[in-house]
Amino acid sequence: MSSKDVIIEPKEEEEKVEYHLLSIDETKSLLHTDVTTGLTQDEATERLQRVGANELYGSSGTSTLKVFLSNLFNSMNIVLLIALIVSCCVQDWVEAIVLAVVIVTNTGIGFFQEFKSEKTMEALKKMSSPTARVLRNHEVNVIPCREVVPGDVVYLEEGDVIPADLRLCEAVNLEIDESLLTGESVPAVKQVNKLEVKENEISVGDRTNCAFKNSLATKGRGIGIVIGTGLKTEVGKIAVMLEKSESKSQSGKTPLQKTMDRMMFLLLGIAIILAVVVFAVNKFKITSEVLLYAISLAVAILPEGLPAVVTVTMAVGVRHMAKEKAIIRRLAALEALGQVTDICSDKTGTLTQSKMVVKSCYIGEEDFEVTGVGIIPEGKLMRKAPDSKKYTEEVPLSEINQDSQRLDLASMVCALCSTSSLFYEKEENAWKSIGDPTEIALVVFAQKFGYTKEKISEKYEFIMEHPFDAVVKRMTVIYKNKETGKYLFLSKGAMESELSICNNYMTKDNQIEQIHPDVGKKSKKFMMKFASRGMRVLGLSYAFRDTYDENMTREQAESDLIYLGIIGMYDPPREESAASVRMCQEAGIIVRMATGDHPATAKAIAAEIGIISKENMNKKNVVMVASDFDNMKPEDVDAMTYLPLVIARCTPQTKVTLIEALHRRREKFVAMTGDGVNDAPAIKMADIGIAMGKGGSDVTKQASSITLTDDNFASIVHAIASGRRIFTNIGKFTLHLLSGNVSEVVLLVLGLFFKDQNVSVFPMSPAQILYLNMVTSSPIALALGVEKAAKDVMHHPPRPLSSSLFSFELMLDTVIYGLLMGVLSLVSYIITIIAKNGSDLLTNNVNCNESDGIEEEKCKIGFLARGVAFYVLSLLILVHGFNCRHNRKSGFFTKQKMNKALLFSFILGLILIVPTAYIPVINDKVFKQTYITWQWALIGFSILFFIAFSEVYKAIKRRVWGLDLALIDLEYEDEEDVEEEDLDDDDDDGEIKEIKPNHQVV
Known part of the structure; x- marks a missing residue:
């Protein structure tokens, strides 16, 4: 192989040159250099032109406009934008303003949250050493690090940052801190002799005759020949992997985001169908009144408040997690935490203290x-x-x-x-x-x-x-x-x-x-x-x-x-590590260790903190060396009964390979933790990347979704518990909002058949619909979003990836409660009309859909019936908030600790509803209804009937389905303990079976 093949043309085969297996003379000959004279300035200039500057090139970064547009044109906002355009076309300005406010709120919160993060590759660039001492033309010169080229002879002293990858040719008491690449807490002692050829590739941590870019000389002095610059260095390879995985991670969405997208487009389709129904009932005579009703019906089925409630709930969760020492950089990562099945953790500085101590x-x-x-x-x-x-x-x-x-x-x-x-x-x-x-x-x-x-x-x-x-x-x-x-x-x-x-x-x-x-x-x-x-x-x-x-x-x-x-x-484990690992195992989460340390050290620490049990210490493949794991074919890895719990002597690629292997397995949602640059590619590729804030590198922090400010593994457990709580709460307020929308649709669709002179009389005005969606429902939904976590939220397994927020039970509850509230409201509407107008129903109520005055006698009955229906539905939605706190236990007769935010929202809803019927102008001009008298008895009966029906319905569900821990949120101090099967550690052939998510790790 010629010098040109190695230096001048940075081809693929250049990466295969294993300089640590070459002698100093072979290295000098291959790179055409001399350790006594160095390169000439002309040679250095030519090589710099051909191989490029010694820099880590990254992407151009995230565009402000791109981030804004991605938040503006998400599936939820697209649906709301369509409704906004139609509202403007028919000059329904009240509805248009409300929709615009919702869209701006959703877009603004998402944009500012996402744009806080800095560019990942820029952090890599800033890591470069500014200068290097290089031998050229018989003289040692200080030059910018970016001008270092392969073949340069670099002089090192204690405290120097290594400017490029080097093959050492002199090392006097030289020790280099390579923790950012290897994860090892102890500086590596360097020597100059070539290493023996081994069957497997020698890891970075074992290349004792080499020094690597961006590591730190902690003791002694040395001289090295540059063997790699820029992206050809070990840290450069990490940069390449990181950039490749970044585009993949940015395009991906969490399961909740995907579910919300599907739901919004499904609701849009239903809204279009309902609009067609409105036109058909009115024999396709599309007047302004008919078009307005179609829009109102479409708006009724769309949960306008859902995007805002989800975003605000996430934002509240972010602030809560900040107090728990976890900074959430992506809102979506918070809900995704609840699905974590495996945590792949670095050892040094994460599970351990990164401080040596005599034991x-x-x-x-x-x-x-x-x-x-x-x-x-x-x-x-x-x-x-x-x-x-x-x-x-x-x-x-x-x-x-x-x-x-x-x-x-x-x-x-x-x-x-x-x-x-x-x-x-x-x-x-x-x-x-x-x-x-x-x-x-x-x-x-x-x-x-x-x-x-x-x-x-x-x-x-x-x-x-x-x-x-x-x-x-x-x-x-x-x-x-x-x-x-x-x-x-x-x-x-x-x-x-x-x-x-x-x-x-x-x-x-x-x-x-x-x-x-x-x-x-x-x-x-x-x-x-x-x-x-x-x-x-x-x-x-x-x-x-x-x-x-x-x-x-x-x-x-x-x-x-x-x-x-x-x-x-x-390096002792953190005091909280063992308890945190045990808590993860109780929660059905497998903790794995991927570290650059020696296998014996990694194995001992893993046993001490409980990652592997003593009886399984010596079982096959529980602990593996990275070189063995890396050399396995993907199909061989997939054929393994279980993946290793500990991998020692890891390279950055090893951790990526482990995550890829986990992703190929069923129902695996992986979190990766770490602090060094070597952890960044894996953190970026993982479903949830978690970086250490105190001891972690800038690169790792920027690649992560979550940063721990206290570098404590225990904070990960708190974050997962919070993620589970948030997802459960999302289910609660989603049920509340959607069932409210279903009730409105039931009332409006069935109300189409109440006509006067072949014109439908609206059972609810557009203002009433928006009031129900934004004023009545949203505060209750927000209160449900801040429900506290259950004491034993970490005592049941993570929800399967195949599961959806919109489970069969949630959809059944939505339909049942929605139909009940809608029918009760409609029945109240009908009874009020019959009591006033007899069998004629809505005769003489024509054109009351847009009437501006209650003084018109012919609209009095319709306005009164609207008021009763509106009050019934509003109060049922408020009461339904307590019902949604639990899907199978009573929301009214329980020892459950009161949610103060929910109680406040309920009282606020009672107060705010009064002006809509009893204050002049507001009642008839805006809401098109009138005050209520004896009909309060009808409203009270509807509420009592709803509560009674809900209790019977939940009792039936408990009888049929029981209290399934996987489906319910455990909120009660008197909750029954549910026993789980014990897992046998060993099977007949002495190997460990695949670990089930709801059992402790082998």
Whole structure:
């Protein structure tokens, strides 16, 4: 392969060059460069022209006009726009104004909510390092990062942001924080030797001889050859995946949105049919009165208030979730949360604290446990109580703080053999740390027992430091005792490395004896034990010497030491993680971990927080390495009985592959959480993307639907519970609004047959219809939208994806309640007419549809009947609000806690209805009705009959269907417990069966 193939023409095969498997000389030859001279300026300029700038190119961004039009011309607004146009054509300005207000409200709220988010790809661009130190023409020059090209020789120092992907050719104590790509909390130690060829692809986290764009050098220095720039870097590949998935995610709609679209177009079709019926009844004599009635009937079937109520309910939910530490960036994501069946979570910073802490140690032939979390230097050292396997006996400080004793010396190694620091920030009232996370954990451990550099420095003077070396895998410092003049050598590093430089060891009795093979065996036993629990293990050793020579070599300093033991530390789970995972499992949600960490670490953390149970720890495919999972064909993945619960050594593509595999399975609605750039493509592709707000990158936040301000997995559980509540409430107010619309249609359609001289007399005026839809129904619907969540809302499985908001039960309820209210209103209308006019019904009421005055005697009966029908329907709609709080339990005779917003809306509705019949001008000029007298008895009977019928109807449903947890919202403190089947973890062949959504994970 020529240089041109690799550098000059960035073809597809360029991506296949595995530089980590090449030697330094092979890399130099392939890229035509020299680490002693660098590229010439002419070569660099030519390569820059051919391969392009070292930038991450994104899309042009979201157009303001495009966002506005997408919110204006959605299915709901299209239907309302048609009604608005027709209303304007017939000069029904009152109705037109109301419809316009609804459309503007819906469009405005949706537009401003969506346009708050910044452009995802712009966040990627801002991540680039502004400058880089590059060798060109024998000189190291500082150039803009965008001008770096393949073949450039880059110099790195501590604190530098890596400007491009590099193949390292020199690494002196070099450690790089690659958490944004790998998710690992511990900086990667770098070396320069080529890696061995493996059967499977070596993941980014294991490419120890490479450095990657946008990662951070935390220690040491190095030199690297640029092997990839721009979109050819690892972070660039993420940008490409993110841009591809972005268009897909933006075009998709949530199940509720799709259902609402179908419903609105269905109602539009029904409205057209009803208009034709109106024309047919009037023998297609389309006068202004007939056209007005057709429009009124169409408006009656359309729930104008539904879009506004849905949007306002969502907005209220957004504000509520903000208090719960979750920022909702897309309103639709809130209702979709209730359908989540799987949560794929990153480990570091999401399920864990992203802070290393010492958990266990094996010092002087005895093992201990350490309490305390985070970087707060508070905790205890615990040992096993006599005749017990539990660490319940506290080691007193007097035993730890003894000069030259095993625990004293171990604490001194942790405190002094470090370049990190721990301090208390008074202004923020919090502990702060600077340095490597592993060293910080050791410093915190020592400070728990009173050992700080400042305190020890009173007695000991710093002499010399041999920094950590990737070859020998240890660090050593030398201090001098100011009182005795003796020198103290302290060393920490890999256990095998420390054992190799020790001739003696300290026993449990603080005696020094010659080291023997059993010492290494016991240490290895505990090292494996600690590692199986997800810990990183370091060995500790020391020596007292009478003399020290400035010319002493590192090899001489690190010889003939005394072995103390090992210390184990790990990134601990958040305190809430285990409880949150358990709550998810109780809610039928499977929690999966996808992390860049080592398999043993990921497996241990997953077991500790309950993602996998102990009995299933070693079962096939419960835990998989990303390279194995990535190399499987899609059909092989689909053939798996169950997908892995833990995937370690993940790449960005691994997480995307996992989500794709879940989407191919039945009834899977996936949420993805994470904080690093490596999580962004998967977060964008998931049904619900959840980013960490505090520790997360800008890219991840912008790709997400939800951002957690406290980086706490527990907040996800609260968000899901809120999503379930909102969806349930949407069902409640949808039932209320639609049943109200059905009742109006029943009244208006049957009212067509009441004629005077072959002209239909309207049983309800257009103003009355709009009043019912907007003033009577909407406040009640809004109150139903803010119903509180049930206490056990997370104790039943998520609703299936195949289910719809408009279930059979909801549609049946809509028809039953709608027919009942419409018929009761119509019967009241008829009885009022008969009582006044006898069998003549509406004779002499011609032209009362548009009459402006009640003084006309011939319209008096029609106006009175309208008033009675209007009052019956208005009050039934108000009462029906309480009925809609529960679909199978009584809305009136229950211990259910009162919804104050619903009670307020009911009282407000009673007050506002009075002027429509009893205040002159308003009653006859606007609503075309008159005041009511004895008919109040008729209205009262209708309300009582409705309540009685509703109770009988619900009793029948309970008898036939029972109280199905999947169909009802659990609101009651006295709700019966519903037992579920227990799931056997194992089948006959020893494998885990596919996890059912309403059972705990294996």
